[in-house]
Amino acid sequence: NAGVTQTPKFRVLKTGQSMTLLCAQDMNHEYMYWYRQDPGMGLRLIHYSVGEGTTAKGEVPDGYNVSRLKKQNFLLGLESAAPSQTSVYFCASCSYNEQFFGPGTRLTVL
Amino acid sequence: EDQVTQSPEALRLQEGESSSLNCSYTVSGLRGLFWYRQDPGKGPEFLFTLYSAGEEKEKERLKATLTKKESFLHITAPKPEDSATYLCAVQAGGTSYGKLTFGQGTILTVHP
Numbered sequence: 001n002a003g004v005t006q007t008p009k010f011r012v013l014k015t016g017q018s019m020t021l022l023c024a025q026d027m028n029h030e031y032m033y034w035y036r037q038d039p040g041m042g043l044r045l046i047h048y049s050v051g052e053g054t055t056a057k058g059e060v061p062d063g064y065n066v067s068r069l070k071k072q073n074f075l076l077g078l079e080s081a082a083p084s085q086t087s088v089y090f091c092a093s094c095s096y097n098e099q100f101f102g103p104g105t106r107l108t109v110l
Numbered sequence: 111e112d113q114v115t116q117s118p119e120a121l122r123l124q125e126g127e128s129s130s131l132n133c134s135y136t137v138s139g140l141r142g143l144f145w146y147r148q149d150p151g152k153g154p155e156f157l158f159t160l161y162s163a164g165e166e167k168e169k170e171r172l173k174a175t176l177t178k179k180e181s182f183l184h185i186t187a188p189k190p191e192d193s194a195t196y197l198c199a200v201q202a203g204g205t206s207y208g209k210l211t212f213g214q215g216t217i218l219t220v221h222p
Binding site: 041090098101 | 151152153154155197210211
């Protein structure tokens with residue numbers, strides 16, 4: 001039982017490049033979330049999903065897209081990366097009211 | 111708009127020196143208040159969920175309490191391994207499970 005895993009762990013992009021972050025969970029959870037964590041800002045919700053095939057916007061969705069084609073996977077896409085998207089990204093899945101977080105992806109946009 | 115404010119931003123303790131972390135919140139109908147622990151370079155780890163004023167929960171040296179405006183995380187006789195960032199979050203009524211608003215965290219350092 002791996003819990004929540006994230007790929008990749010680190011990535012450096014140039015401004016304007018695109019990439020996809022992958023989140024996978026093996027706990028059969030319906031709910032999944034993408035957060036970003038910045039110094040002094042705390043964790044902020046980007047997008048979330050309440051089930052396979054559904055997505056919804058969180059607090060800071062601009063510049064990101066998501067897809068939940070399979071229940072166990074939640075993808076976060078950056079179509080045209082900007083330096084303001086330099087951050088640590090965390091994925092989480094939820095069982096009732098207990099969230100399980102992944103180890104994070106550290107993204108730097110130059 | 112839901113808001114969570116944690117204080118202090120950083121706290122340094124000697125081993126065995128008990129103290130408390132504060133989490134003040136404003137939310138439209140509290141569904142739950144959550145405490146997490148985050149170690150450097152890792153994702154947050156769930157500690158407690160509190161649902162109503164007056165509720166208390168304990169785990170080893172940690173005890174979380176809840177009032178209508180704030181929550182406290184009491185740390186009794188801390189050890190160096192308790193050093194971490196402690197995060198508080200709230201879920202508003204009428205929102206999806208797990209849709210949380212987080213505070214900025216308190217960085218706790220416990221010196222031997």
